[in-house]
């Protein structure tokens with residue numbers, strides 16, 4: 408059996424499912440050229456806006472969350488593309504001529520006005536762009552001009568803009584959804600009913616990274632002030648996976664999954680949760696376009712080892728197992744299994760179990776014992792064990 412990473416989404420052929428998401432790595436044509444040469448399957452362009460929309464950036468505009476010197480989270484207060492619409496039209500033509508098999512999706516955003524939206528789409532539609540992504544979901548910036556968070560949290564307004572765009576293009580239209588809503592599935596259904604061909608999820612998660620306790624200034628310190636920003640990178644992956652699976656349960660539309668993807672394993676999980684392809688931003692900003700090499704190789708090898716012919720065999724594989732809490736089996740309890748050879752007798756599991764209600768573990772005569780009359784099988788002991796000596800059901 409020959410395994411391929413090729414896929415087709417809404418009539419667009421993707422040589423592989425890895426796209427650069429709309430962000431700084433897709434803000435310049437010459438950089439996208441470089442990324443395509445390294446193997447990226449496509450690019451969603453940094454959000455294009457009408458030329459007369461003024462954008463004033465703050466400085467600095469990024470901050471991070473680190474754990475053991477590794478960046479696990481990123482926060483930005485950046486706005487949209489600073490290039491003109493003509494720059495993008497010329498650039499799309501150039502890239503499509505050089506790389507006819509790479510996918511180019513134009514992410515667009517405009518103030519809430521039918522003519523403005525449709526003019527932007529009509530102009531870009533005359534280029535060989537493969538499709539559109541509606542940037543309705545950025546959690547910060549230019550709210551007073553009616554865009555974009557105000558839109559992505561409002562199902563009716565999101566649907567309205569989707570239908571304006573659909574009226575003037577035959578090309579596939581993906582709507583980028585915000586995780587900063589109570590019910591993402593409701594917004595997904597609204598834009599699907601308005602004619603969307605696909606969905607992108609998630610945009611950044613609204614956040615406030617922290618406070619410097621010496622100066623009492625916010626971590627994203629713009630001359631002593633800050634604004635809530637958009638968080639991305641590994642720390643948002645659980646939110647992204649939840650959103651993608653939730654959308655998949657509500658809609659059969661193609662999903663371009665994203666949010667904290669930094670390896671092929673993350674991408675594979677997004678596909679199993681319901682994505683048709685994936686997008687990456689923060690990991691590229693931190694480690695460069697070359698990360699695509701191991702991602703392609705890793706996903707290809709994984710599919711081969713699983714006996715999957717392509718990513719459609721992996722898609723949705725984890726979705727059927729996601730149910731309501733009410734429908735979860737409540738018995739038998741997942742009692743902890745202790746590996747006494749690996750156990751260092753540090754007592755951490757005993758302390759955590761005791762002080763988190765259940766008091767079911769004891770260190771007696773050098774051995775951890777489990778009192779099954781008290782144990783509720785919550786799994787905490789296995790999670791906190793520094794020696795991985797307790798298997799408690801959770802993986």
Ligand SMILES: Cc1cc2nc3c(=O)[nH]c(=O)nc-3n(C[C@H](O)[C@H](O)[C@H](O)COP(=O)(O)O)c2cc1C
Nearest residue numbers: 428429430454483542610639640666667687688689
């Ligand atoms: C610095 C920065 C700028 C971004 N700019 C845009 C943008 O212009 N338009 C957009 O739709 N999303 C934008 N995003 C969101 C990303 O496209 C992506 O949806 C999000 O970061 C989650 O993916 P990640 O965890 O791989 O970064 C931006 C993200 C970052 C970090």
